[in-house]
Structure formats: C-alpha cells, structure tokens
Amino acid sequence: xxxxxQSPEALRLQEGESSSLNCSYTVSGLRGxxxxxxxxxxxPEFLFTLYSAGEExxxxxxxxxxxxxxxxxxxxxxxxxxxATYLCAVQPGMNTGFQKLVFGTGxxxxxxx
Amino acid sequence: xxxxxxxxxxxxxKTGQSMxxxxxxxxNHEYxxxxxxxxxxxLRLIHYSVGAGITDQGEVPNGYNVSRSTTxxxxxxxxxxxxxxxxxxxxxxxxxxxxxxxxxxxxPGTRLTVL
Numbered sequence: 001x002x003x004x005x006q007s008p009e010a011l012r013l014q015e016g017e018s019s020s021l022n023c024s025y026t027v028s029g030l031r032g033x034x035x036x037x038x039x040x041x042x043x044p045e046f047l048f049t050l051y052s053a054g055e056e057x058x059x060x061x062x063x064x065x066x067x068x069x070x071x072x073x074x075x076x077x078x079x080x081x082x083x084a085t086y087l088c089a090v091q092p093g094m095n096t097g098f099q100k101l102v103f104g105t106g107x108x109x110x111x112x113x
Numbered sequence: 114x115x116x117x118x119x120x121x122x123x124x125x126x127k128t129g130q131s132m133x134x135x136x137x138x139x140x141n142h143e144y145x146x147x148x149x150x151x152x153x154x155x156l157r158l159i160h161y162s163v164g165a166g167i168t169d170q171g172e173v174p175n176g177y178n179v180s181r182s183t184t185x186x187x188x189x190x191x192x193x194x195x196x197x198x199x200x201x202x203x204x205x206x207x208x209x210x211x212x213x214x215x216x217x218x219x220x221p222g223t224r225l226t227v228l
Contacts, residue, residue, distance in 0.1 A: 004155065032215055043117075043203050043219035044156075087156075091215060100146075100171055101217060103155030 002027045002092050006104035013078055013111050021073040021107045023088030031093035033071050034101065035064050038085045047073075047086075078111045085109070115139050117220035119204050125226045126194045134189040134223050136204030144207045145187040146217070149173065149200040156203065162187055163209075194227045201225070 005024045013019055025033070032051055036044035048057045050066040057064050061082065063074040073086055085108045089101040120135045138145065146161035148171075158171030162181040176198060178190040187206075191198060201224050205217040 034216065036219070041222075041224075043221045046216055046218055049216050089156075100158040100161070101156070103157075105153060105155050 002090065002102045004088055004090055004102050004104035006086075006088050006107050008107060009105070010108040011110070013075075013109070015079055015111055015113050016077045018074070018076045018078070020075070021086055021088075021109070023071040023073070023104055024069060025071070025088075025090045025102075026069075027090045027092045027102065029093030031091040033066055034089045034091070035071070035073055036087040036089065038087055038106070044087055075109070078109075080111045080113050083109055083111045117204055117206055117218055119202075119220040119223050121223060122221065123224050125228065126191075127228050128195060130194050131190070131192050132194065134191075134202055134204075134225070136187045136189065136220060137185050138187075138204075138206040138218075139185065140206065140208075140218070141184065142206035142218075143184070143209045144215075144217075145181065146171070146205050147177070147179065147187070147189045148203045148205065150203060150222075151200050159189065159202075191225075194225075196227045199225060199227045 003026050007022045035047040038044045048064040053068045055066050061076050065072045085106040087106045089103045117138045143164050147159040148156040150156045157173050159177050160179040162168045168179050201222050203222050204220040207217040
C-alpha cells in the first residue's frame, strides 16, 4: 500500500536556527514527490516537485532533496514568516495510481523571533 | 490568471440537505480533482477527472457526485449531507497526471459543517 510518513509532527525553531523535515515513503513506482506549504485556513501552496533519487531543488531558504525512500526539506536560517504546515505527497506510477496524490499528515513549523 | 477558485468559502448544512461546491480553473488544465482534509489525516482523493466528460472515483467517493462538462469547471455535489462529511474540501488541477508537468495546484478550500 502506498504510504507517506512525515516527521516530526511539529517543530519549533528560533529565527536563524536551521533544521530539516523528513518525508518517508513507500510507493509502487514513484512518478513524483511534491512539497507544499499550507497556511492556516488556506489551500496547499506548491513548493517543489522531485522526480528521481539524487535530485535537489532550492527556493530562497528552502532546499528539497530526494532519495529512493525519503525526502528532506531543509530550512536554512528560517524566519517567522516560514511558519506553516509543510505537506509531502507522492504520486504513484503503477497501474492507475498515477491518478492520485498520497499525502502525509504534515509537519507544523513554528519559527519564533 | 486566477488559478484555481472555489466557492463558497464556508457553508453550514443540516443533515439531509444537498449542495454543490464549485471549482473553476483558468489554466487550461486537463486534470482536476477533489480532496477532503480532516484533522490528523492527510488529504484524501474523492473524485477526479482527466478531461471534459470523463470522471472517476478516488479513495473516498461515497456520498459525493461529480461531473465535468467543460475543461474549466468541476463541481462536487453532496446529495444528502451527513455529519461525517464535515471537512475542508480542496479542488486541485494539473496539466496532465502522466506528463512531466504533473504538479497539482490547489484552490483556497471550502470549509463545510454538517449539523
């Protein structure tokens, strides 16, 4: 069964304190791994798509990496405005699984000034 | 581009009432989908469509109907609302799920409460 597990559930950082969020997955053929940011009361906002092991993508203070079993979202010198829930999702590639995204439950990040 | 839009933002229903959640996109995306988000659970796929006139069920389709008469619109219908359908509903779209451009973009959501 396709499954995504995110850790930690919640993370509290001081401004400037770098850290990483983890997304572990089991999937029948990976078509893509996606990171989204979700602010309270809003829809998920797209951050990155990763397609193959070894791939990395960066955007401002965020960097996403991918291996065959997990992905990391590295946050360098975070600011309070980075506070949000970060969602990881995988798109299976086998059979009809490509029609859906399988989501983790997210990591709630709070960055204090 | 407005992207993916959803109406209404909030809705309260009584058990047994019906309603339609609206979703529209202006990006000429072939693929559209509906998810629900519940506390402690990841977003779960309700129904999806790979093009006008083509729809199929996701993992939690019971109690919901969809249709896709145009590329732009993908409404979700609740025929007889139940308290278990209290949730936040998100519509998403992508160029095509099997292409390299398969990133799904989400709307702002509809928060539904069924009493």
